[in-house]
Amino acid sequence: MQADPIPLSLLDLVRVREGFGPEDALTEAQAIARHADRLGFNRYWVAEHHNMESIASAATSVVLAHAGQGTQRIRIGSGGIMLPNHAPYVIAEQFGTLAALFPGRVDLGLGRAPGTDQATLQAIRTPPGAAERFPQDVMELMHWFARADEPGYIRAWPAAGAEVAFWMLGSSQFGAMLAAELGLPYAFASHFAPDLLDEALQLYRARFKPSSHARAPHAMVGVNVICADTSAEARRLFTTQQMSFTGIFRGARGLSQPPIEDIDAWWTPVEKARVGAMLACSVVGDPGEVKAGLDALRARTQADEFIIVSDIFDPGARRRSLALTADAWGLAPS
Template sequence: MNIPLSILELVSITEQTDARGALDNARDLAAHAERWGYNRIWVAEHHNMPGIASAATSVVLAHIAAGTNTIRIGAGGIMLPNHAPYVIAEQFGTLERLFPGRVDLGLGRAPGTDGVTLRALRRTPDAAEQFPQDVMELQSWLAPVAPGQRIVAVPAAGTEIPLWILGSSHFGAMLAAEFGLPYAFASHFAPADLLPALGLYRDRFKPSHQLDRPYAMVGVNVIAADTDAEAHRLATTQQMAFTNIFRGARGLGQPPIDDIETYWTPIEKAQAGRMLARSIVGSRDTVRAGLEALVEETGADELIVVSMIYDHAARLHSVKLTAEAAGLL
């Protein structure tokens, strides 16, 4: 597999690890991933979720970046309707000044939370309708200062941080194509439209100042262990987390169990199975075959891996085995 491999870090709070531990684990994972040849590590914005410690996304990225030297760091993504573009420019411009040449800014239009929390963020539900305009405004704040410009996003102006559009539907694909931006598809939890969205993006892509040809990154759940059986056991943590979403019982990450069939109902199994359809679970050889098949099927320019594993040491082992399977080591 001759394409870059990256990590989407969930900064998971578990029954064993508090928020500080989750943040330090994310930094430790990034340091290992850097040595193992991963291209970038991204963190996503989520709010009011007891099991995720990445709400203050730019602050989390600064913590991760300070413990690494070369790996790219970025948002995967910032939910732009939650924020004034000017403020996001300031935050990520600051990151770029601190860690030059290493910062990505992925943008999504979903709230990353529920409606009640959305109001606490002081945004309105229809803010997402302004997403294309917000993206263009953000680009303008990151551009070099124009003559006579009265308002400047200090220290962001002139950084021209690379923007990405994130999506799980045709909307994001069309927007990324229209703006000539790289596109990351969230097939790690919403795989249904993966292939149509990639086709739409590539067919409609218009070259831009940032990018002259389409560049698509595909999200995939990868859980690797020494044996297929052990990997499937580790995967029950993620399966339980998705089951809990349907139950309206989002909580802390749970340790793996021996038999997932004792946890979910047939309907929950079907629901979670649809969301987790793009998952590769198994030994190093199984993972290698799965990654190669995914790249062949999608023509992805890069893969970004999600590994929701309860124990930090087991997750590190999974990430290393995945690097080996992908030929990074």
């Protein structure tokens, strides 16, 4: 007997496409969040990146408010906030405000990676050694969301007592151990850093301590999913993401590019191998192939939830990919 499908969530990179501007990316972000909401996706997350012309989600909480205005049911959240870049008090104010705007729908995923280069960190005023204080900053952030039952001079209004779901993000043992220690749900960034996926999940589950945030481990696995009516079309659409990752190794992080017919003629064998390793956790094909690929990844990881990235240049093709994926996986439209 086949197990019921686990929830699917969506991580939106809010890509700025060649020939378009950030205003177009943000308009599409709200539209794709609304689309995911109607298809039955569980969460819509965006991530904090800085000094990247091709990504329009630097002001993460603002983008989430924009997405939330166009949706009714889906949870909205950060995948994630790079906490070393911020005062926990300020993040509490921002996400407390989101919780007031969208009650019962806000996730606060936290990461310790910089989300940018060292020069930009100086512009952000991220202090040296901030990443080493990450566990303490997480605890402080949680403190600001505690109910204001005791007298206190400082409160991060409107965060005090607000309903926000905390998540730990990671791509290594560190995040897994911290999530387990704090009793938090855990999201692994296997959509671009898959090497330690199995090891991190095993460590998280073995060391998990129940808490008020989660009574049992809950692991969400990141996976790139490109679905089209044919395998050939899905592979063609995937070239947009493959070219984007190749740009990392070429030192040329440009705008999102339209798909091409023959990527093997475009990149070198070394680039193909390096990008292939980063994007190893990808499922690309027609609906049957996508269903089979997700089934295999679930069997391997015992994931409680998938969060998918569908980095497709054309918005119409992206909506089609999400619709085909939702249908193949058995999501219930709302």
